Amino acid sequence: MEFIKGEKIYNAAIYVRLSKDDGDKEESDSISNQKELIKDYLKSKSDVQIVSAHVDDGFSGVDFNRPAFLEMMEEIKTGKVNCVVVKDLSRFGRNYIEAGKYIQKVFPFLGVRFIAINDHYDSAEGSSITDNIMIPFKNLINDSYCRDSSIKIRSQLEIKRKKGDFIGSFAAYGYKKAENEKHKLAIDEYAAQVVRDIFKWKLEGMSQQGIAIRLNELGILSPMEYKRSLGEKYKTTFKVKQQALWSAVAVRRILTNELYIGVLEQGKRTTPNYKVKTRVERPKEEWVRVENAHGPIITKELFATVNALLLHDTRIAPNEDKVYMFSGIVACGDCKENMIRKTVPANGKKYFYFACSSNRNDKDSCTMHNISERSFTEAVLIAMNAHIQSVLDIERILAYIESLPYQQEEIIKLDSQIKKAMDEVEKIQMYKLKSYESYVDQFITKEEYKSHVSRYNAKLEKAENLIQKRTREIDDIVNNKTAINLWIQNFKQYQNIETLTRKIVVSLIEKIYVYENGKIDIHFKYLTEYESAIRFIESASKSDSFDVTVLKEAM
Incomplete structure (x- = not known):
């Protein structure tokens, strides 16, 4: 704790956050605008000095498991920071219960001063009856706003799915996002030819493992590595080696995917609500399925024939491929x-x-x-x-x-x-x-x-x-x-x-x-x-x- 001429000096951490999931407006709530507003405000606070700044860009306010926020909490625990400054309560968080716990229990217990500029709240100025009523109420409003935004976003996404618009982050192997229309899929000719070869080889009698081995021997990049070669920041839980290779599972995933005959299936996974981010599987009858949503890579007849083969007992003889x-x-x-x-x-x-x-x-x-x-x-x-x-x-x-x-x-x-x-x-x-x-x-x-x-x-x-x-x-x-x-x-x-x-x-x-x-x-x-x-x-x-x-x- 520092004192200058008898005045207590607070070591402050600036915290800013932005998330489109919360319905934030980038113009008014941009990272740079938040920082600028906080710095201008603190110029009038001689007892506050900035020691660090933490930015969570693209993280929802419904939970507090955010990397920059957790870094800030570590600084508080080590004593480096004893003051947190945010633009307003909604930037701090939109979870009524969690936000209230930090502001009214955790921060007071750790001796941390909390300032929310636009909400005219500064815990160092004492807690009035109005604050005791208004702070929980504003947190509840922010929570409700986040819930309403989540409902609207879910509804908009569902409408887009039913229209046949692609709303995923990455197009599946064999496709790319159309240049002039990002919600439509266009055929990636290089990868599409690999998909056609996979179906052709299966039709000729090769096993999934045999196809995977041939692809690796030919030096054809696996779907993950191909996306990375295009500069896409694509991650998957399937990668177990330094360079992901083709596998029998990956080949079967392509052989059974109706995407390649023009069918777009979306909404297979969801989150229970706006506060729980763990994704869960939805029943198949709730998936959104749109036929002829994009150009097919293979014919429906070939797809049906190959998938009928997958149901047969097609064991391979020893020393045969x-x-x-x-x-x-x-x-x-x-x-x-x-x-x-x-x-x-x-x-x-x-x-x-x-x-x-x-x-x-x-x-x-x-x-x-x-x-x-x-x-x-x-x-x-x-x-x-x-x-x-x-x-x-x-x-x-x-x-x-x-x-x-x-x-x-x-x-x-x-x-x-x-x-x-x-x-x-x-x-x-x-x-x-x-x-x-x-x-x-x-x-x-x-x-x-x-x-x-x-x-x-x-x-x-x-x-x-x-x-x-x-x-x-x-x-x-x-x-x-x-x-x-x-x-x-x-x-x-x-x-x-x-x-x-x-x-x-x-x-x-x-x-x-x-x-x-x-x-x-x-x-x-x-x-x-x-x-x-x-x-x-x-x-x-x-x-x-x-x-x-x-x-x-x-x-």
Whole structure:
């Protein structure tokens, strides 16, 4: 404690704080403005000398776990500082309880003078009745202001999320913030190509670990290191080494992220309230999900195929970096469990077979369903080429139908039939109601009423089935109104296959079932679309404008 000519001198710490989270106005509450105001004020205080200044820039006032504030408290504990000066109470803190504890208990106990300039409060001048009422009241006002600001900010952020605006600090790997619109994502072509390679390698049969190893061997920077190379101050809890490398976890995170097909999911984590800063996970149904929020890096079809693969049992053989061609695809036709690939040595050669995994674990649970891998592969290749040819024929027929005046006439005819059936449903419902009224009024017996209801229900079911059938036929016409269908293009790119690959198998086949008699049942992808096209063609072939001769010439 210093004294000059009998006057006690206070060693003061200037404390300033600014946070947009509190709704602070940078113009009036800027760091420089706060410092300038405090220094001008202290010129008139001959008993106060400045020994340090502490700045918390970007820290909310709802809690006191701020680096500069904690440094100041250490100086108070060591005796270096015995006076704290702030612009006003809101700069000190916006937590009613915590602010009151420091001002009314901690500082008096430690012998610290507290000055809040704009609130005209100086603890050295004594505590009046007015101060005892006004200081807690002002702290409560500041607390309420912070709460209201927090609610407004949360509401604004939620609106932006629902609009599809990106509100994160850093764009995910493969994207960057758009130059002219910071709340929109733009594709980062370099990183996007890496993402495409990751999906391509997975489709070709590589494991997540294998992909990570290849990326590291190629010297491709991990997402964290790539952001740092761009000058972004990005931090993550996943880094455990001096330089973060690609890992199987990081690869899987990319493979399962719908962001790469244009879907923006935000609001996955939140804080319980404006005073608690610990982030907690929100239930998935509360996430804000916006489709087509930005440009996709990969197609939805590729994303769906790869994520279906992740659900399969795709173990990698020893000394191999890729899974077997049919891993996770071929299954037992009876028990539906996956088949396993086994090696049988004979006469110095190795022969490969598929066998039921249930039978291997328990002989009584299922039969072996044994089939040679070579004959199996040949059969699948033949069936696949035949199916692709069938799809190509469908494309040509659809193109022919597109040239006919069929669709509009047929839709009008089907729509009139639906309307007629709906009128019939309405009429039957009215008859059922009248029958019930007759039963209540005792004009008919209970047995007669039941007989009427049974007859009406049969007619009702027939009319409703007709409505469903005609509606489906209209959908078929609409869905197949052009030969340029994405599902057709997916098959078309693999026509005239000579050798099967993992990529071809997983792109075109959903599942292959093997039965005991050697029969295989292949479930190709896009079965719904295929059946819809067949129904549409069958319906169109009955039209007067459909000429089979012309169609054969076109094919």
